[in-house]
Amino acid sequence: MRIIFMGTPDFAVPALNALVAAGHEVCAVYSQPPRPANRGKKLTPSAVHSRAEELGLEVRTPTSLKTEDEHTAFAALNADVAVVAAYGLILPQAILDAPKLGCLNIHGSLLPRWRGAAPVQRAILAGDEETGVMIMQMEAGLDTGPVRATARTPVDRKTAGELTAELALMGADLLIEVLANLDRHPPVPQSGEGITYASKIDKAEARLDFGLPAEAVERHVRAFNPVPGAFFEFEGERYRVLSAKIESINGEPGTLLDDCLAIACADGAIRPAIIQRAGKPAMPVADFLRGKPMPPGIRLT
Structure with missing residues (x-):
């Protein structure tokens, strides 16, 4: 498939690696712009940005996707699907609609529990016994889209770092499985019960x-x-x-x-x-x- 990849932190890197390894054509990678980091406050590219450059992929780092120029540039890529993993920017409807098969999101929780920015940390704080990762067909709402596939894992005594790394690998494997046969993974609407929100960590x-x-x-x-x-x-x-x-x-x-x-x-x-x-x-x-x-x-x- 011809794929646009959209991600920023370490969590998203295994999925990018998996797409390339599986032979998919990653036509562009979108990531957050470089930010000041460390004591020197030197502008530093994101984990996804750095890995994409190592793979020889085109990287785009817009500060917003709301403009007509960005919509046009995104649509011009003529992608079959966009894959989103902790990208960090809201996708306008024009972006969601541009790929032929829409946009798929790798989300690190068992939706509809822990929609939002910090699902791993919130699951640990709440004492959840189990969490997981889902491949979700994106729509305009906050993590409200129908789910195509799910993988589960116990929380045990894992740290957020350990659990995030585990879910990243699980999500990468699940993504490749879904893309290999979309018909076997139809989108299933989320339950209207058990909805919780994972607000950003202060x-x-x-x-x-x-x-x-x-x-x-x-x-x-x-x-x-x-x-x-x-x-x-x-x-x-x-x-x-x-x-x-x-x-x-x-x-x-x-x-x-x-x-x-x-x-x-x-x-x-x-x-x-x-x-x-x-x-x-x-x-x-x-x-x-x-x-x-x-x-x-x-x-x-």
């Missing part, structure tokens, strides 16, 4: 709230790993918690219960396993405490 949400039960606090740690990183503050410094275990001990929420960094929550406690000081590499908590002891009784915020 960095302020990453502050750990020890007034919650330990189970919920530990989910926050996993949901915000690798970004933006769940954190607490002590003596004006921020500490990111990248991994933690639940302990069945109790105390005043936010208080250190021993000299190994067990932190009391509303019910139970968490014990960080991997921690990171601002500007420092992540390290096991035992190594961290050798350089920064935190005795019992300290109150964290």
